[in-house]
Amino acid sequence: MLKPLAIGMAVTCCAPAVLQAQHPKGEKEALAWTLQGLREGYCVRFLVEPRTAAKEVKSGVRPVPANQDPTLHPAIQQLIRYQPDFAGWSASNVCFYFSDAVQVGSHRVAEKNPRNRQMLAVWTLPTQEGSSGVRRDAVLGIYSGRGSLIRTAETAGVKLREAHVSVVDSADAGTDIYTIKLERTSLIWRGHPAGDSTKADRPIEESWSSVPGTRTGPWSVRFSFRPTSTRALVGSLTVQGKGDLTKWLKGSPIRFVGPLYHGGAGELQFLR
Numbered sequence: 177m178l179k180p181l182a183i184g185m186a187v188t189c190c191a192p193a194v195l196q197a198q199h200p201k202g203e204k205e206a207l208a209w210t211l212q213g214l215r216e217g218y219c220v221r222f223l224v225e226p227r228t229a230a231k232e233v234k235s236g237v238r239p240v241p242a243n244q245d246p247t248l249h250p251a252i253q254q255l256i257r258y259q260p261d262f263a264g265w266s267a268s269n270v271c272f273y274f275s276d277a278v279q280v281g282s283h284r285v286a287e288k289n290p291r292n293r294q295m296l297a298v299w300t301l302p303t304q305e306g307s308s309g310v311r312r313d314a315v316l317g318i319y320s321g322r323g324s325l326i327r328t329a330e331t332a333g334v335k336l337r338e339a340h341v342s343v344v345d346s347a348d349a350g351t352d353i354y355t356i357k358l359e360r361t362s363l364i365w366r367g368h369p370a371g372d373s374t375k376a377d378r379p380i381e382e383s384w385s386s387v388p389g390t391r392t393g394p395w396s397v398r399f400s401f402r403p404t405s406t407r408a409l410v411g412s413l414t415v416q417g418k419g420d421l422t423k424w425l426k427g428s429p430i431r432f433v434g435p436l437y438h439g440g441a442g443e444l445q446f447l448r
Contacts, residue, residue: 204447204448206333206395206446206447206448207280207281207332207333207334207395207445207446208281208443208444208445208446209278209279209280209281209443209444209446210278210279210441210442210443210444211273211275211278211294211296211401211441211442211443211444212275212276212277212278212279212284212441213275213276213277213441214273214274214275214276214401214403214437214438214439214440214441214442215274215275215276215293215438215439216274216436216437216438217271217272217273217274217401217403217436217437217442218271218272218409218433218434218435218436218437219269219270219271219272219433219434220269220270220271220363220365220413220425220431220432220433221249221251221252221267221268221269221430221431221432221433221434222267222268222269222424222425222428222430222431222432223242223252223255223262223265223266223267223268223428223429223430224239224265224266224267224268224301224424224427224428225265225427226239226241226264226265226266228424228427229265229266229268229301232301232314232316233301233303233314234314234386236305236306236307237303237304237305237306237312237314238303238304238306239266239301239302239303240266240267240302240303240304240311241263241264241265241266242256242262242263242264242265242266242267243256243260243263243264245266245267245302247267247302248267249267251430251432252267252430255429255430259429262429265429266301266302267302268299268300268301268302268316268424269299269300270297270298270299270300270358270363270421271297271298271300272295272296272297272356273295273296273297273401273442274293274294274295275293275294275296275442276290276293276294277294278294278296278325278328280325280328280329280332281332283328283332285322285324285325285328287322287324292322294320294321294322294325295319295320295321295322295339295341295356296318296319296320296325296336297317297318297319297320297321297339297356297358298315298317298318298319298384298399299315299316299317299318299319299358299421300313300314300315300316300382300384301313301314301316302314303385310383311383312383312384312385312396313382313383313384313385314384314385314386315384315385315386315387315388315397316386317337317358317359317421318335318336318337318387318388319336319337319338319339319358320336320337320338320339321338321339321340321341321356323338326338330390333389333390333391333392333395333446334387334388334389334390334395334446335388335389335390337358337359339356339357339358340356340357341354341355341356341357342354342355342356343355350368351366351367351368351411352365352366352367352368353365353366357417358419358421359419359421360417360418360419360421360422361415361416361417361419361420361421361422361425362415362416362417363413363414363415364413364414364415364416365411365412365413365414365433366411366412366414367409367410367411367412367433368409368410368411369407369408369409369410369436370407370408370409370410371407371408372407373405373406373407373438374405374406374407375404375405376402376403376404376405376406376437376440379400379401379402380400380401380402380403381398381399381400381401382398382399382400383396383397383398383399384396384397384398384399385397387446392448393448395446395447395448396446396447396448397444397445397446397447398444398445398447399442399443399444399445400442400443401437401440401442401443402440402441402442403437403438403439403440404438404439404440405437405438405439406435406436406437406438407435407436407438408434408435408436409433409434409435409436411433413431413432413433415431
């Protein structure tokens with residue numbers, strides 16, 4: 177029998193299944209963002225036990241169990257196939273997107289130094305509404321590593337939390353080091369791309385709920401990401417700190433990073 181995997185690495189050949197974004201009727205677009213010049217994106221993927229997940233969702237919705245999740249990554253599919261005790265857990269993701277600029281409505285946010293990228297991160301948990309069956313990912317945290325984007329977002333009515341990002345590109349050693357602090361949790365990824373890149377032939381589309389607003393209630397968001405290529409990652413993930421995310425990651429039977437997405441653009445449509 178396969179033992180629980182307390183790991184921080186991934187060798188992935190393909191992206192998870194794409195779920196078309198679902199949204200209730202009647203909501204209208206109020207704001208559009210564009211992630212321009214996407215240099216790379218990747219997700220930290222893990223499982224959350226049912227009672228913990230249930231505490232994080234609002235009344236009328238339920239966490240989606242892994243064995244009912246069509247977007248489940250192949251690595252998690254393999255885990256629950258050999259260890260069905262984890263089939264009722266939910267697959268949570270923390271995804272990071274690094275771009276040259278973010279267009280927030282009519283305002284373009286970019287840094288004077290082109291080496292300083294905009295970083296947008298989102299921590300999600302898949303949920304389903306009990307009455308309609310609509311699938312949306314509850315946002316447990318949305319972050320930026322740049323004060324300029326945080327301030328612009330706040331003016332537009334969106335509350336981003338501050339993240340601290342450090343990237344060491346060790347081309348000679350063959351290992352890059354990403355250190356990202358999300359509140360009381362630090363994620364340290366040491367690794368590198370592996371194998372050849374493959375063409376990304378379709379967009380990744382998601383529907384988010386509970387995105388914090390600054391002046392009124394939370395937003396719903398339709399997120400579309402159109403990378404040009406994907407590539408596997410090999411490396412290790414270290415988790416430090418005392419935040420909820422730390423506890424969730426350390427309590428997961430599996431955690432890994434990948435695949436790596438390159439190029440393209442992303443769009444966020446904020447709805448109410």
